Amino acid sequence: MLYSPQHPFRTTRKAVLAVVAVVLAIFASSCTPTPDSSPSAANPPSESDPWRPAAHLTASQNWMNDPNGLVYENGTYHAFYQHNPRGNFWGDMSWGHSTSTDLVHWTQQPVAIEGSASEEIFSGAIVPDTNNASGLGSAENPPLVALYTSSYGDGGALPKGSQAQSVAYSLDHGTSWTKYKGNPVLSLRPASNNFRDPKITWYEPGKYWVMTTVVADAHVVKLFKSTDLLHWNFLSDFSGAGTQGGLWEVPELLQMDVDGGNGLKKWVLILSINPGGIAGGSGMQYFVGDFDGTRFTAEKAAKPGDPLTESQWLDHGADFYAANTISAAPGGKPILLGWMGNWDYAQSVPSTPWRGSMAIPRQLTLVATGSRFELHSTIAQAASDALTDAKTSEVHGKNLTVTDSTKSLGSDFGSRTQLIDAEMDVAGSADAGLVLRASPDGKAGLRISYNRASQTLKVDRSAAGTSNFSPKFSPYHQASVPMKDGKVRLRILLDSSSVEVFTQDGSTVISDIFFPQWGNTGAAAFSAGGTANFVLSSTRLRP
Numbered sequence: 001m002l003y004s005p006q007h008p009f010r011t012t013r014k015a016v017l018a019v020v021a022v023v024l025a026i027f028a029s030s031c032t033p034t035p036d037s038s039p040s041a042a043n044p045p046s047e048s049d050p051w052r053p054a055a056h057l058t059a060s061q062n063w064m065n066d067p068n069g070l071v072y073e074n075g076t077y078h079a080f081y082q083h084n085p086r087g088n089f090w091g092d093m094s095w096g097h098s099t100s101t102d103l104v105h106w107t108q109q110p111v112a113i114e115g116s117a118s119e120e121i122f123s124g125a126i127v128p129d130t131n132n133a134s135g136l137g138s139a140e141n142p143p144l145v146a147l148y149t150s151s152y153g154d155g156g157a158l159p160k161g162s163q164a165q166s167v168a169y170s171l172d173h174g175t176s177w178t179k180y181k182g183n184p185v186l187s188l189r190p191a192s193n194n195f196r197d198p199k200i201t202w203y204e205p206g207k208y209w210v211m212t213t214v215v216a217d218a219h220v221v222k223l224f225k226s227t228d229l230l231h232w233n234f235l236s237d238f239s240g241a242g243t244q245g246g247l248w249e250v251p252e253l254l255q256m257d258v259d260g261g262n263g264l265k266k267w268v269l270i271l272s273i274n275p276g277g278i279a280g281g282s283g284m285q286y287f288v289g290d291f292d293g294t295r296f297t298a299e300k301a302a303k304p305g306d307p308l309t310e311s312q313w314l315d316h317g318a319d320f321y322a323a324n325t326i327s328a329a330p331g332g333k334p335i336l337l338g339w340m341g342n343w344d345y346a347q348s349v350p351s352t353p354w355r356g357s358m359a360i361p362r363q364l365t366l367v368a369t370g371s372r373f374e375l376h377s378t379i380a381q382a383a384s385d386a387l388t389d390a391k392t393s394e395v396h397g398k399n400l401t402v403t404d405s406t407k408s409l410g411s412d413f414g415s416r417t418q419l420i421d422a423e424m425d426v427a428g429s430a431d432a433g434l435v436l437r438a439s440p441d442g443k444a445g446l447r448i449s450y451n452r453a454s455q456t457l458k459v460d461r462s463a464a465g466t467s468n469f470s471p472k473f474s475p476y477h478q479a480s481v482p483m484k485d486g487k488v489r490l491r492i493l494l495d496s497s498s499v500e501v502f503t504q505d506g507s508t509v510i511s512d513i514f515f516p517q518w519g520n521t522g523a524a525a526f527s528a529g530g531t532a533n534f535v536l537s538s539t540r541l542r543p
Contacts, residue, residue: 113177
C-alpha cells in the first residue's frame with residue numbers, strides 16, 4: 001500500500017547515529033561481538049558489573065533501546081526491543097526478545113528478528129490475531145502478527161535509507177518469526193526516510209485495526225486502518241499540537257475509562273519526542289481527546305511554542321522514552337513499558353558489556369482534574385506483587401524526626417535494590433528528603449528532596465556517581481507536586497543504576513539513571529530550615 005504525504009522530510013536519526021556507532025565500535029573491544037544465541041536470565045549486579053539492574057529488564061550483553069512488540073500471550077509477557085546483537089552501541093538493529101511471568105524477573109530469549117545489511121528491523125508492535133484475519137495462521141493455531149519498520153540498506157526492497165512498514169508472524173508463541181512475502185505492506189510515495197514506529201489498536205465500533213505511525217521529522221502522526229493487518233488505508237493526520245521537538249516517535253492511540261467517570265471513555269495519544277522533552281533531550285508527552293474512527297482530536301492541548309510546562313508529560317525525569325503498552329495484558333488497565341534512556345547521552349553511559357534497560361512497567365489511569373484529563377502512573381500490579389513477594393523480599397520500617405540535620409537510616413535502608421514507601425511531613429521544614437546510595441563520608445549520594453515554599457519535588461543526581469561521560473548528563477530534575485495536609489507521600493523504586501520516584505496518587509513520576517560506586521550503600525533522611533517527620537518502609541529484594 002502506497003500513500004503520498006504532503007510534508008517534506010529531513011535527515012534521519014539513523015544517519016546521525018550511524019556515524020556515532022562507527023566511532024564507538026572502535027572502542028567496543030570489551031563487548032562480545034557475537035549474537036546472543038540461547039535463553040538466559042540476566043546476571044545479577046556485582047562489583048565487576050555494578051550497574052546491572054536487579055529489578056529491570058536489560059539484555060545480558062550489548063545494546064538495547066525502544067521496547068517493541070509488547071504482548072501478553074499464553075500466560076507470558078513478551079518484551080521485544082531494539083537490540084544490537086553484535087555490539088554495545090546503536091547499530092545492526094534487530095528485535096531482541098525476553099519473557100517474564102511477573103514483569104520483574106526476565107529470561108532472555110534468542111534474537112527474534114535479526115536485521116541485515118539490506119533491512120534493519122526498527123520499532124513496531126505485535127497483535128494476537130485470534131481470529132486469523134490475516135490468514136497467516138489457522139483457526140486452530142492463530143498467529144501473532146508483528147508490524148515493524150523496515151529500514152532499508154543496499155539491496156533492500158526500497159531505495160537505501162527508506163523506511164516502510166512490514167509484517168512478520170509467529171505460529172509458536174513468539175519463539176520464531178517468518179517475514180511476510182508481500183513486504184513492505186505500507187510505504188509512502190515518494191519513499192520516506194522517517195516513516196516509522198507502527199502501533200496497532202483495535203477499533204471496536206468499526207471492527208478494524210488502527211495503525212499509528214509517524215513522519216518523524218515533519219511532526220506528523222499518521223493513522224491507517226485495516227481488517228486483515230496486511231492491507232492498510234489512510235485515515236488522517238494529527239499534527240500542530242503540543243511540543244514539537246526535533247523528532248516525533250513511537251505514537252500510540254488507546255481508549256481508556258475515566259477513573260470514577262461512570263462509564264465515560266476518552267482516547268489518549270502518547271508520543272515520544274527527541275529532543276525537546278521537559279527534562280532535556282528525550283521525553284514523552286500525551287494528548288487526551290476523542291477519536292471518531294477516522295480522526296483524533298485533542299482537547300485543551302498545548303500549542304506549538306507554548307512553554308514546556310503547558311504540555312502534558314508522562315515523566316518529568318530524563319530517562320523515560322519510547323514507551324508503549326502491552327497488547328492483551330490482563331487487569332483491564334493499560335500497562336506501559338518504556339526505555340530508561342535519553343538520546344542526549346545513551347550511547348556514552350559507562351555500563352558494559354550491556355547498555356540500556358527498561359523502566360519498571362506502569363499501570364495507567366485516566367483522571368479528570370479541574371482543568372483537563374490527566375494520566376496517572378503507578379507500578380503495574382504484577383510488578384508490584386513481585387517486588388513485595390514475601391518469599392523473595394524483606395520489609396523494614398523506620399519513623400523519625402529530623403531538625404536541621406541529616407540522620408542515618410541504618411543498614412535496613414542500604415540495599416542497592418529496594419522499594420521505599422515514604423511519608424514526609426514537611427509542614428515545619430523548608431526543605432526535606434532522603435539521600436540514597438550515599439558514600440561513607442556523606443559527600444556522594446542521590447538526593448530526593450521536597451521544597452515546601454515552591455512545592456517542588458526534586459531528584460538530584462549531580463553527586464550520585466560517575467557523570468563525566470557526557471556534558472549533557474543533566475544534574476537534576478524536578479516537578480511541581482502539591483502537598484496534602486502538609487505531607488508528601490512517595491513510592492521510590494531504587495535499583496543498581498536507576499531511580500523512579502512516584503507520587504502516591506501517581507500524578508507525577510521522575511525517572512533517572514545514575515552510576516554510583518559499588519560501595520556507596522548509605523541512606524539518610526534530612527531536613528533544612530526546620531523539622532520534618534518521616535514514616536518510612538523499605539522492601540528489599542533478596543539477592
